[in-house]
Amino acid sequence: MKADAGRRYRAYPTVVQDQVLAGWGHTARALWNVALEQRMYLWEQRRYTLRSVEQCKYLTTARADLDWIGDLPAQAGQQILRQLDRAYDNFWNPGHAAGFPARKKRGHRVTVPFPGQAVEVRKLNRKWAEVRLPKIGWLRFRLSRALGGAIRNATISRDGNGWHISFGVHTGRRPDAPNGKPGCGVDFGVAASAFVSTETTPRFMPPTLLVNEKKRLKALEQRKARQIAYAKKHNGGRYGNRLRATIAQIAKLTTQRANRRRDFTHKLTTDLAKNHGLIGIEGLRVKNLTASAKGTAEAPGRNVRAKAGLNQSILDNTPGERRRQLEYKARMYGSQLVAVPPFHTSQTCAKCGEVDPESRKGCGRLFACTRCGHEDDADHNASVEIEARARRTGGSDINSTRSISRVRVPATGRRRMREAPRPAHAG
Structure with a gap:
């Protein structure tokens, strides 16, 4: 069963959990970049396509040799490699608008993905619930709406307002029949x-x-x-x-x-x-x-600032x-x-x-x-x-x-x- 809907909630980790999740987020970003570089190198040098099934073997070795990778839960690392597979599949799909997988910069949003089997959710009351994550235990989040389905994956992320937990759920909802309303x-x-x-x-x-x-x-x-x-x-x-x-x-x-x-x-x-x-x-x-109007200091373009303002409005x-x-x-x-x-x-x-x-x-x-x-x-x-x-x-x-x-x-x-x-x- 694949996830057909998403649910996002505000999470409230403890001080210790906040520090651990922030470190995991940077490790996840570095792991994505290293895995991408490995795939690019093998393709450029040997014309060999590397996938997550084989790359997980290298991940197991790296977890034993490098403490900073070993600190990240194994399920999260494997999920990152699966996401890289999906990024390549979208790039190869002519009907998809995705470009080539890009490296993640340090300023990129901190995210840590998990498969659905690695998490467990329990409801505390009408407004609060907890999710159990590997290695850090139960994490509280605001239950602003019902999950409404089976959890297939989870992602913990941080933005300017704090931490959030997102679930991909399988609701089993089928497309509605034509409603017959005016167009x-x-x-x-x-x-x-x-x-x-x-x-x-x-x-x-x-x-x-x-x-x-x-x-x-x-x-x-x-x-x-x-x-x-x-x-x-x-x-x-x-x-x-x-x-x-x-x-x-x-x-x-x-x-x-x-x-x-x-x-x-x-x-x-x-x-x-x-x-x-x-x-x-x-x-x-x-x-x-x-597409921006391009120019340099030696040969400035025409109406570059005006085009930049239009791009921002679009x-x-x-x-x-x-x-x-x-x-x-x-x-x-x-x-x-x-x-x-x-x-x-x-x-x-x-x-x-x-x-x-x-x-x-x-x-x-x-x-x-x-x-x-x-x-x-x-x-x-x-x-x-x-x-x-x-x-x-x-x-x-x-x-x-x-x-x-x-x-x-x-x-x-x-x-x-x-x-x-x-x-x-x-x-």
């Missing part, structure tokens, strides 16, 4: 976080940081830069307690910002999946969208994470997610299908068709066009009274249109 198209943007075709007003993500929090974060970043410069000049690059305290304060603010962003994303995607039978979105390549709205959540939530709630080709959605009139960049001069908020005179908010017009493309691609069986206009695509986009799945006939 929609969603345009994810920067000015408006999301504009749904069936709504008249956009949805905006609340500020992830308040004004005072932004000022404090900027001041902390400046203090960190000064303290790092001082450490390199006087301490040989070694971090002092004040610098570590500054880094901890920055981590707390950035974690709070990420949690607020994640909260809005979950609420948005859950609402879309529950209340719509068809959800059309743009099949964007976020990596290409956020990533702050997490289009990739929204698509990932919609993919599994659509199956949970009986909806259908369709990703359509994104080209010319902002320049196509949703009423007559005319494609003309002049219909949206200067990328403003107003869309005015040069052919039929149709006027609408640019993002709402794009969401209607996305819905129409989604219905032609995969949602023609959903009942709707919205008319589907013919899209006129210029010559530059016809090749990509031919490569897309053939649409069903719209009568």
Whole structure:
């Protein structure tokens, strides 16, 4: 049985457990890097593919020879090697967007994984529970929701707010039947976080940081830069307690910002999946969208800072994470997610299908068709066009009274249109 759902809880280790887990986290990071280097070396020198089954034998030898590896539970080390297998499998899978497995830096989040057989959970009362981890015993965590399934794996991690315990559980839940609700198209943007075709007003993500929090974060970043410069000049690059305290304060603010962003994303995607039978979105390549304008001191690029600000705004709205959540939530709630080709959605009139960049001069908020005179908010017009493309691609069986206009695509986009799945006939 594989894990089909995740549960995350706030953990409260003791002082001793905190120190042990922090050491294990750095050991787990080093073990990942060493195992990755070993695999890369064998492939480059001998064209030999090393997997976790064989690599676990080397791990057993290393645990006997090196105390810092032997201190890490054997189950955690084996789980790290299995995760490295999965990272390679995702990289080799042409249908997966993962890149080549990367090394983990010291600033990477501290995590220690365990298989489900190595942990045990017991409930203390309505709000608290404990998990038994190898070598450190019982660890308390806040039972904010029921597990709801059999535990298949567990991961203890630390961020700016403290420690958390995550469980991969097998719930056995099957995809719901089609809910038969009306469809929609969603345009994810920067000015408006999301504009749904069936709504008249956009949805905006609340500020992830308040004004005072932004000022404090900027001041902390400046203090960190000064303290790092001082450490390199006087301490040989070694971090002092004040610098570590500054880094901890920055981590707390950035974690709070990420949690607020994640909260809005979950609420948005859950609402879309529950209340719509068809959800059309743009099949964007976020990596290409956020490619930075490059330049050097000798040959500076053009509008580098402006492009950096745009990239930050795009990533702050997490289009990739929204698509990932919609993919599994659509199956949970009986909806259908369709990703359509994104080209010319902002320049196509949703009423007559005319494609003309002049219909949206200067990328403003107003869309005015040069052919039929149709006027609408640019993002709402794009969401209607996305819905129409989604219905032609995969949602023609959903009942709707919205008319589907013919899209006129210029010559530059016809090749990509031919490569897309053939649409069903719209009568």
